[in-house]
Amino acid sequence: MRSVLLECRHLTFQRGKSSPILLKGLDLSFSSRELVGIFGVNGAGKTTLLRVLGGMIKPTQGQVLLSNKDMKECLLSEISRHIAYVPQMQRHYFPYSARRMIELGRVPHSGLLARISTEDEDIVQSVITRLGLESVSQKMMMELSGGERQKVIFARALVQNTPILLLDEPMSGLDYGAQYQFLNLLAELMNEGRLIIMTSHRPEELLPYGTRALILEQGIIRADGDVRSVLTAENLSHLYNIPMQHIDHGKNRLFYYQDFQK
Numbered sequence: 001m002r003s004v005l006l007e008c009r010h011l012t013f014q015r016g017k018s019s020p021i022l023l024k025g026l027d028l029s030f031s032s033r034e035l036v037g038i039f040g041v042n043g044a045g046k047t048t049l050l051r052v053l054g055g056m057i058k059p060t061q062g063q064v065l066l067s068n069k070d071m072k073e074c075l076l077s078e079i080s081r082h083i084a085y086v087p088q089m090q091r092h093y094f095p096y097s098a099r100r101m102i103e104l105g106r107v108p109h110s111g112l113l114a115r116i117s118t119e120d121e122d123i124v125q126s127v128i129t130r131l132g133l134e135s136v137s138q139k140m141m142m143e144l145s146g147g148e149r150q151k152v153i154f155a156r157a158l159v160q161n162t163p164i165l166l167l168d169e170p171m172s173g174l175d176y177g178a179q180y181q182f183l184n185l186l187a188e189l190m191n192e193g194r195l196i197i198m199t200s201h202r203p204e205e206l207l208p209y210g211t212r213a214l215i216l217e218q219g220i221i222r223a224d225g226d227v228r229s230v231l232t233a234e235n236l237s238h239l240y241n242i243p244m245q246h247i248d249h250g251k252n253r254l255f256y257y258q259d260f261q262k
């Protein structure tokens with residue numbers, strides 16, 4: 001059975017009085033065992049929505065509810081035991097090794113000053129193995145490639161062992177093979193019962209396993225539903241104002257620009 005893990009009610013967000021209203025009274029509900037993609041043009045507010053849902057920034061109006069509890073009443077430690085957030089690719093990191101960076105994901109469970117326990121070490125090691133990070137785990141973060149860093153930050157979120165994962169363009173730096181493995185991993189995590197919400201610019205990546213897609217446009221949700229009904233050439237042509245077509249192939253849907261050669 002699915003249970004509602006995260007909701008927002010009448011969620012409005014505006015940075016300042018003279019700034020545009022980025023999110024306009026959104027009502028959304030997300031449950032366990034969902035893999036949701038948020039789509040929208042650059043600057044539409046996808047990251048902002050993820051960050052408000054993750055409790056990192058407060059709504060201007062409205063509420064975010066974590067397992068039915070108003071997030072305003074949740075301690076930071078409580079939020080981080082429920083939600084792991086993976087930001088868009090960053091350039092600068094503290095001078096930590098990859099393993100140390102991953103270990104930090106255990107802090108919500110063990111506390112900032114506690115020594116890492118044997119149980120924590122086992123969890124960290126199992127995630128390093130699951131993501132194939134053995135060869136980079138002893139290297140410093142700044143010595144890693146962009147895609148390797150991306151995997152390490154995802155590993156940190158996984159060891160947090162939360163029912164909710166919020167991922168901001170998680171596949172942007174991954175090579176083709178790593179994207180394939182990552183998609184399969186997301187499907188596994190969803191089947192374990194997690195709620196995964198990710199932003200994306202590539203509808204293809206959501207089609208095989210995604211359960212739901214949202215289109216955020218001018219502060220409102222223009223479409224919300226099953227991936228195959230939302231991520232259509234018609235909806236994307238309208239969203240990006242370009243002529244698009246799609247072809248279905250099994251579980252996959254391929255998108256292409258119509259009349260590209262003209």
Ligand SMILES: Nc1ncnc2c1ncn2[C@@H]1O[C@H](COP(=O)(O)OP(=O)(O)OP(=O)(O)O)[C@@H](O)[C@H]1O
Pocket residue numbers: 015022040041042043044045046047048049
């Ligand atoms: N820290 C900030 N201070 C001021 N404005 C910001 C800040 N972060 C984002 N914005 C603005 O808020 C708007 C929404 O940004 P957001 O990052 O949520 O968009 P997005 O849909 O995730 O975009 P992209 O697809 O380019 O990543 C943009 O106009 C952006 O310039």
